[in-house]
Amino acid sequence: MLATHIQALQTMLGEKGLLAARADMEAYETGARYDKGKAAFVARPASTDAVSAVVAYCVEHDITLIPQSGNTGLVSGSTPDASGNEAVLSLDRLADLFELDPVNRTVKVGAGMRLSDLNARLEEHGLFFPIDLGADPRIGGMLATNTGGSRFLRYGDVRHNVLGLTAVLADQAGTVLDLSNALRKNNTGVDWKQIFIGTSGAFGIITECVLNVVPLPRQSATALLVPSDTSKVPALLLALEDAFGSYLSALEGMSGNALRAALDHVPSLRNPFQASTAPEFAILLEISRVNAPREGEQPLDAMLEEVLALIWEQEEGLLDDAFVGPPHELWALRHALSEGVKHSGRLIAFDLAFRRGDVMRFLDQMKAQLPDHFPGVTICDFGHIGDGGVHFNLVVASDDPRLADERFELALRDWVFAVCVNEFQGSFSAEHAIGRKNQAFYDRYTPQELRKLGAALKTITSPGPLGSVDFGTMEN
Amino acid sequence: MLATHIQALQTMLGEKGLLAARADMEAYETGARYDKGKAAFVARPASTDAVSAVVAYCVEHDITLIPQSGNTGLVSGSTPDASGNEAVLSLDRLADLFELDPVNRTVKVGAGMRLSDLNARLEEHGLFFPIDLGADPRIGGMLATNTGGSRFLRYGDVRHNVLGLTAVLADQAGTVLDLSNALRKNNTGVDWKQIFIGTSGAFGIITECVLNVVPLPRQSATALLVPSDTSKVPALLLALEDAFGSYLSALEGMSGNALRAALDHVPSLRNPFQASTAPEFAILLEISRVNAPREGEQPLDAMLEEVLALIWEQEEGLLDDAFVGPPHELWALRHALSEGVKHSGRLIAFDLAFRRGDVMRFLDQMKAQLPDHFPGVTICDFGHIGDGGVHFNLVVASDDPRLADERFELALRDWVFAVCVNEFQGSFSAEHAIGRKNQAFYDRYTPQELRKLGAALKTITSPGPLGSVDFGTMEN
Incomplete structure (x- = not known):
């Protein structure tokens, strides 16, 4: 059956457009830091229409598609699970579009463009896309996770800098939503682009983006x-x-x-x-x-x-x-x-956010309480004081026997998130979004009425099997 | 029947909370510039829970509620129609809450607070809410219309400056959605507050808002x-x-x-x-x-x-x-x-937006073409060059006989919007939102797939009769 699907999609997308050999798929199955999954196949459509065709085909045949952009995320959002049943839909061939409007200070790009490529092309014009990250993601993934970065306090996050986008819905038609206007002001209805930003690709696949760009500091x-x-x-x-x-x-x-x-x-x-x-x-x-x-x-x-x-x-x-x-x-x-932190032992990373006045209070409380709850765990945090984000990194000696039991890390996560969310009304994912890794915490910390709404939104946009995050179904 | 409802709601809300005498209702039936409607009654709940109770009652009895904030809008969004069947839900008693967090640079306020009151209170702390308008609206309405104003190019619009809100849905329970966190970064699911911003109160009634505030320029x-x-x-x-x-x-x-x-x-x-x-x-x-x-x-x-x-x-x-x-x-x-423009004759106002490079091209084209299409109409525009917004005001001599026929203004609107949207991919409502006044243009210019989604979103959030804008039903 899988062979039939692969052949059909190969015919649809051409040789470069569909990978099914194990060696070819490995890079797409492997996350930047943590993940190793197994893909049924990797589809690499080179246009929005081709994305739509793949999606329609996979919805018809009930094949789960995991949208993948730069694959630099840290929450298992862009890789298939280990079952071998999930397919990857890679955006890496949607990398070429670059339409700069210098007077509007906007650029329309393919969702598969690398951040570094975008900024290299913008630099010639004295401009840049002001989301400053350590990693080098592709733009579509930056939207799907709503990244922030080091200059947030000046420029805001991705959400503040997206004017428009094009998205393909996982419905029977593979409906294309053209929300790609380049207007700074427009209040003529629901601002639909917002539901695709920061939601890990669960409600649709972003294929093109219209971005705000700003003058390079001199x-x-x-x-x-x-x-x-x-x-x-x-x-x-x-x-x-x-x-x-x-x-x-x-x-x-x-x-x-x-x-x-x-x-x-x-x-x-x-x-x-x-x-x-x-x-x-x-x-x-x-x-x-x-x-x-x-x-x-x-x-x-x-x-x-x-x-x-x-x-x-x-x-x-x-x-x-x-x-x-x-x-x-x-x-x-x-x-x-x-x-440096990665070299100090086994890294257990958190990406938390607080009201600005709570960041140091949280850190002080953790320094006081962690040794009692989890002795031998070192706090190596850094983060963004101006916007309340903390990369709360915990390091455990690599030879610590507790690491052999996966319940240890789970207990650590449970405890840190509970303090963050329950005591400080903080966020358990500041700029990494959800992914499979945070699914249990989405389920735990999202009020029931919002989980119901999430499931309903999924049903009215992309009822087909799409993405690594489960927003549930309306029946739940 | 109406008398029964009025009595029930009076018992629920107290004497100040429910107005039904014609003289008391007049201010709530009359818009800042254009509208004069007729209200079945005016409900003035003084807490989020009271809003919830009113909404649940009105959903049960199929009474349309028009949420009203400062009533300074220009698109007939906040007044009842002439039928006498629609009721006003005024936010004017939700004006007192003011919780400033100076370190976070946020303030939590009731949706009924006046912009001028907010800024007067913030001034003591060297802060202001950076949405600078000619009118003096209440905050809930500013969110529901996503106003921009004169300092957009520095601070962005309302959407850029809202961190959280509380909204009441028009469902049987009058469900309260608490989205009022004060975090600058939070990517743990759908950013639900976005669907209430700029959508004229159709998807829920905003009762409280958490706002970004900034230092006053010295x-x-x-x-x-x-x-x-x-x-x-x-x-x-x-x-x-x-x-x-x-x-x-x-x-x-x-x-x-x-x-x-x-x-x-x-x-x-x-x-x-x-x-x-x-x-x-x-x-x-x-x-x-x-x-x-x-x-x-x-x-x-x-x-x-x-x-x-x-x-x-x-x-x-x-x-x-x-x-x-x-x-x-x-x-x-x-x-x-x-x-000045209002004194020059009968004003027909438009609030348009374009890519920044198109603003002057549009104005030049209008200056060239308008005299042929509509002789005797003067263009008295002003606007925001930095963000592409234009208050495209047209003035007709007050004694122009064409004004007697309402088809004249309609034809003018049709023509201007067609040029704006079809030729320039502009917005027919930059910062005034939809309201009854722009309903026909929402229906005309919104692609079918987005109208379907709007209707579906209405069904999953506020299926009851709420607001002046008709997003349709899922069956359409």
Whole structure:
């Protein structure tokens, strides 16, 4: 039966369009960090119409399609499960479309375009897509997970920067929804694009996107700040927003454990701190501006130096240390945290979000309580102080015998999520979306009336088997 | 029968909570500019639970509820029709809640709070809600219409500034959806709040809102620019974005006709232009920043002066004139346009949006074609150059005999919308939403598959009779 489907789809999509040999499929079965599944086949349609045809075929024959974009996600959202029954629908051949409208400051791209390719093409025009990530995803997946990144506090998340999209529904017709207008203002009905953003491809497959793009900053300056105490971080955040206003473009919190892991394991890094080791907590501050320097205008690093000195004076007791350093060096440190933490042992990663005032309270509470509940687990967090997001990384020694029992990690997740959601009204997935990995927590923490609505929305948009997330059925 | 309902609801809501005397209802039956309807009664619940109870009662008895917020809309969205069968559900007693979280920079407010009251309370904290409008709506209505306003290009629209909300569905239970979290990042499912934003209250009644608030600018400077030619406006827009970056906070286009109408009819205005009359087109430019002036820092008006001189030199031929002027004076001129235009005759107002590069092309085409199609109609447009929105006002002499026939205005609307939507892929409602007034155009210009989805969404959220907009039923 599977062979019949493969032959039919090969005829439909051509040789490049349908992969069924094990060796060809391996890259599509393997996630960036965690997953290894088994695909029935991999469909690689090269146009929206071809996506529609594949989807209609698979809905008719009840074949589950897992939409896959850059496959860089961390929640098992884009790989097939181990059954061998699920097929991958890859967007990687929808990578070419690039229609720039410089006056509108928008670009229409295929959902399969890589973020790095997009920004390389935009750079020629002095523009970029302002979602700044460590990974290099494809654009469709960025929409389906609503990524945020390091410049959220200036530019917002993906949702804030999508003007339009085209999506294919998993219904019998493979209905194409053309929501691809490039208008900044339009209130003539339901803003349907919103239901495809951040929902892991469960309600439709995004094939094209119209994105807001912005001028590349021409100047930037960075500093490292060491708060005197974690309880001072909220006041510091407000003082920095007050002082720098719209120039503020990043405020990245870095725990001492993560900093030390990076400095220990990434040899190219220089320790920028005065002490021989890193402080318990530090913040990378970036300010930036678009305009070319004008004669007589204060350079940005001098401004940063001056304002930090003012804050130091006026807000006595907020800071233990603060110094300006070269952007490439300080960002190299920030970007090495993930690598460093991975070298410290077995990484159990969380992507949490809180009200801004709760981030440090949560971290302090965790530092106090985790050793009792889970001894021998180290917190190596870093994250985005300006928007409340925390990459709450836990590290366990690789030879820890508890790792052999999968219930250990599960118990850890249960406990952390319960504190995050129940005690702090936080989010158990700030910018990674749901995926198979967070399914149980969606089921647990989503109020019943919203689960019912999710199931109903699934039924009216894409009733066919689509995606790694189960929003349930209307009968549930 | 009606008397029975009134009595039942009076018992439920108390004396203040249910109005049924003609004189008491008049203000609720009358729109800000256009409408005069007739209400069966006016319900004024003072809590989310009370809204839920009213809604459940009215769904059970098949009474249509029209949610009403500030009643300042321009598309007949918040008033009952003339039948006397529709009831108003006013939010005006949901005005007191005000929970500010200064560190999170969010505020939770009742949907009935006035924008001016909100900003007055926020001002004490150096904050404001950055949606800047001529009218003074209540917050729930701002969400239901997704207003934009004059600072869109810096802060975005309402949708960009809502973190959460509480809504009551028109189902048998009057289900309350608590979507009121105050997180900036949260990707744990469908972002349900989006379906209530910009949809005129058809899918549920918003009772509480969690809003993003931002620091009040401490400095601003304004200038008037006269482009040498309308075709130069896109290049000018890009040059200004390049020069001012994140300091740019308003770019308002003003037609000569609108300017002259304001200068003629609003006696307190001074003509700021060198010539005795206004130019054919001018732009109000505002830059602003948050930080307090530092010693040695160039004042904002001096920076504006200097940069405009640079643009004048480097971009020869873009500008006929450009001069810095006091913000209160230049904004008074901008804010007087609406008043001035209303005095010039019978106003037929449109709220259109385009890709930014199309705004001036559309206006030029209209100037060329309108006299042939509709002689004696004057274009008095103004709008938001930075985001593509145009308040495309048409004025007809008050004694024009064509006004006696309602088909005249209808034909005019048909023609303008057809050019806007079909030729320019523009929006027939940029920031006024749908309402009864735009119902026919929703039906005409919304593709069938989206109308079907709208009807289905209505069925799964608020199947009861709610709101002035008809999204159809699933059977259609």
